[in-house]
Amino acid sequence: MSRAYRHNLNGSTLEAGALQMEIKDITLRFGGVRALDGVSFNVAQGDIHAIIGPNGAGKTSLLNCISGLYRPQVGEIVFHGGDRGDRNLVRTKPGAIARLGIARTFQNIELFRHMTVLENLMLGRHTHMSHHLLASFLYYGPAQRQEIRERELVEEVIDLLEIQAVRNKEVGALAYGFQKRVELGRALCMQPSLLLLDEPMAGMNAEEKEDMARFVLDVNDLAGVTTVLIEHDMGVIMDISDRVSVLDFGRCIADGAPAEVGSDQAVRDAYLGQEANA
Amino acid sequence: MATATGVYNTTYRRDFALRHTKAEYFRLALLAAFVVVLPFSLSEYWLSYVNLILLAAIAAVGLNILTGYTGLVSLATAGFLGVGAYTTANLTTRAHWPMPLSVIAATLLAAGIGALFGLPALRLKGLYLAISTFAAQVILSNRFRGWAYLTQGHGNIAAGYPTIGTHHMKSDFEWYWLLLVVTGLVVFAGVNLFRTGLGRAFIAIRDQDIAAEVMGVRVGAYKVLAFSIACGLAGLSGALQAHYRTIVTWENYEIGTSFTFVAMIIVGGLGSVAGAVYGAAFMTWVPAYITKIGQSLQQGSFSFLIRKLPAVQLTLFGLVLVVFLLFEPRGLARLWQRAKEYFRIWPFRY
Numbered sequence: 001m002s003r004a005y006r007h008n009l010n011g012s013t014l015e016a017g018a019l020q021m022e023i024k025d026i027t028l029r030f031g032g033v034r035a036l037d038g039v040s041f042n043v044a045q046g047d048i049h050a051i052i053g054p055n056g057a058g059k060t061s062l063l064n065c066i067s068g069l070y071r072p073q074v075g076e077i078v079f080h081g082g083d084r085g086d087r088n089l090v091r092t093k094p095g096a097i098a099r100l101g102i103a104r105t106f107q108n109i110e111l112f113r114h115m116t117v118l119e120n121l122m123l124g125r126h127t128h129m130s131h132h133l134l135a136s137f138l139y140y141g142p143a144q145r146q147e148i149r150e151r152e153l154v155e156e157v158i159d160l161l162e163i164q165a166v167r168n169k170e171v172g173a174l175a176y177g178f179q180k181r182v183e184l185g186r187a188l189c190m191q192p193s194l195l196l197l198d199e200p201m202a203g204m205n206a207e208e209k210e211d212m213a214r215f216v217l218d219v220n221d222l223a224g225v226t227t228v229l230i231e232h233d234m235g236v237i238m239d240i241s242d243r244v245s246v247l248d249f250g251r252c253i254a255d256g257a258p259a260e261v262g263s264d265q266a267v268r269d270a271y272l273g274q275e276a277n278a
Numbered sequence: 279m280a281t282a283t284g285v286y287n288t289t290y291r292r293d294f295a296l297r298h299t300k301a302e303y304f305r306l307a308l309l310a311a312f313v314v315v316l317p318f319s320l321s322e323y324w325l326s327y328v329n330l331i332l333l334a335a336i337a338a339v340g341l342n343i344l345t346g347y348t349g350l351v352s353l354a355t356a357g358f359l360g361v362g363a364y365t366t367a368n369l370t371t372r373a374h375w376p377m378p379l380s381v382i383a384a385t386l387l388a389a390g391i392g393a394l395f396g397l398p399a400l401r402l403k404g405l406y407l408a409i410s411t412f413a414a415q416v417i418l419s420n421r422f423r424g425w426a427y428l429t430q431g432h433g434n435i436a437a438g439y440p441t442i443g444t445h446h447m448k449s450d451f452e453w454y455w456l457l458l459v460v461t462g463l464v465v466f467a468g469v470n471l472f473r474t475g476l477g478r479a480f481i482a483i484r485d486q487d488i489a490a491e492v493m494g495v496r497v498g499a500y501k502v503l504a505f506s507i508a509c510g511l512a513g514l515s516g517a518l519q520a521h522y523r524t525i526v527t528w529e530n531y532e533i534g535t536s537f538t539f540v541a542m543i544i545v546g547g548l549g550s551v552a553g554a555v556y557g558a559a560f561m562t563w564v565p566a567y568i569t570k571i572g573q574s575l576q577q578g579s580f581s582f583l584i585r586k587l588p589a590v591q592l593t594l595f596g597l598v599l600v601v602f603l604l605f606e607p608r609g610l611a612r613l614w615q616r617a618k619e620y621f622r623i624w625p626f627r628y
Contacts, residue, residue, distance in 0.1 A: 067492055098494030110489035112482045114549070123478050127494035131476040133503070139470035147474060148290045190493070 005160070007153045009223040011101040012193035013082035016046035020080050020226055021066075021194065027074035028061055028250075035061040036072065037250040043194075048220050048227045050237045050258075053247035054270060059230045060107060062247065063196050066228070067104050068094035081193065099127050101193030105183040105200060107230075113172035117182050120171055121157060124189025125150040154189055160222075161185045161215055177208045184215060188225075195219070197229040201236060209233065213240050238262060246270065294473065317454045325450040331562045332457035333519050338542045338554035339468045340511025345540070346548035347472065348504040349484030350399055351408040355539040357418030358509040360531030361388040362516030364428050367437040367526045372430075377440040377521060384517035385510050392509020399501040415533050422528035434527040437520040453522055460518065464511060468551040480504055481549075545602060547609025556610035565595050
């Protein structure tokens with residue numbers, strides 16, 4: 001990193017290319033519906049790893065399993081934390097997973113609407129701060145010092161994502177594109193080891209998509225943060241991702257470099273449908 | 279640094295400050311002068327209402343932290359006023375504890391019991407949680423009425439005036455200063471709480487609890503903590519009130535009082551510490567003023583109203599509330615904010 005940012009946004013201590021997360025045979029059932037059916041693939045440190053698939057393929061369900069919101073009935077998700085050891089994310093609570101350094105954004109923007117951009121980002125620092133009731137009541141002293149210290153990192157994220165102009169605006173009043181960016185920023189403020197992005201470019205026009213793709217690339221290039229992202233725009237996927245996993249009806253039908261996956265017949269069938277008399 | 283074109287800060291410390299411009303510091307000075315002059319310019323009768331406002335404000339700030347900021351409705355404020363009141367009355371009258379110590383003990387006990395009754399918040403939200411706090415209120419007021427031990431079988435229990443040396447603090451004038459300091463500290467602490475990560479976590483839980491959880495906020499623990507703070511402050515308010523009134527009876531800690539506190543923070547402004555104080559003032563002062571007007575009617579040509587006065591007062595007060603909520607649902611705090619904005623950009627409209 002050859003630039004003015006002083007804080008390292010990457011929380012992982014693994015070498016680039018090392019195995020960071022193993023998704024092993026994950027099966028998730030809702031009653032009789034198999035949302036995920038024996039999904040397995042690996043995520044390497046430093047990659048932009050895309051998960052693609054038609055609607056209802058189970059992409060968001062998989063992300064929810066990783067961040068602990070869903071609990072798969074079968075399988076395990078092993079997260080290699082480097083110095084902090086390995087951990088099976090299945091049956092680990094969302095809060096504990098966050099403290100491992102796994103940050104995420106949501107498909108339908110789950111920001112804290114009544115807080116300002118700055119406050120939202122500062123909340124991203126929550127796991128890195130200590131919270132004592134009396135110190136908070138007193139404010140002056142340790143609490144103030146901590147606020148100032150964390151603010152410095154938050155300001156770097158604000159610079160990186162170019163949201164300086166709106167930092168004191170209430171998030172609920174911002175345009176959609178900005179909200180998406182703030183949500184990415186909030187996740188980045190956690191200094192994540194692993195960043196999960198659920199459709200960061202959904203509903204954007206071409207220009208906004210370009211911006212967002214650049215931010216995702218910047219974060220990955222500058223900080224080396226592993227990024228798992230779900231996206232529908234195949235053009236974006238092919239351009240920015242290092243590896244692609246394809247889900248269809250809860251099964252992982254392909255996993256590999258973008259070019260291989262793009263020419264895979266099963267993937268083409270899933271996306272474009274089979275020809276009637278093929 | 280305030281310039282003609284806006285406020286610019288060059289350090290984070292300045293940026294985090296509550297006040298930035300000379301005008302804001304001037305307003306603070308004005309407020310300070312006001313609270314110093316106030317007790318000298320009011321009659322004992324009206325000063326007693328100011329004291330009641332200060333007492334109510336303590337519990338209202340607590341309730342606003344719980345309901346306005348953390349988004350958890352509590353209908354048990356009165357119950358915890360009672361916990362504070364009965365605790366301090368028993369400790370001072372029967373165990374002969376000094377008053378400051380017993381008030382602190384009462385606050386802590388109320389906070390502890392509050393945490394206990396806050397446990398349902400781990401699983402319940404919204405109306406369901408409100409019902410569970412209602413149950414807490416019912417349990418508590420039932421105990422105040424039915425547990426003879428609390429009052430040694432008398433139905434009520436005395437709580438002495440605080441003493442300084444041999445001097446008893448009886449007058450409203452003296453109480454005013456004591457309450458001003460305590461309420462001032464509570465407001466200060468409340469404002470500070472939301473300048474730090476802990477307060478932000480509370481707001482995050484209100485706005486989007488799943489996202490808060492995924493960000494590593496210990497949602498359950500913080501919900502219980504919010505209950506504990508709110509109930510502790512209610513206990514503090516109740517304990518001080520007990521010594522102020524010198525008698526503790528169960529009538530003061532019924533569900534109606536809880537609703538009054540909910541109304542207080544809604545009128546004052548949900549999610550605003552200052553709003554809790556405005557609400558406390560509004561809900562204490564307006565009924566008192568309506569009563570005063572009613573009394574003055576006795577001489578005039580409206581004396582036929584006297585018989586129906588209590589009903590008229592309640593109706594009028596309810597009407598004021600409804601009209602207020604219709605026209606400013608975000609409360610007095612928002613009204614004040616808008617007024618400041620209006621004068622800041624005057625003579626322009628926007």
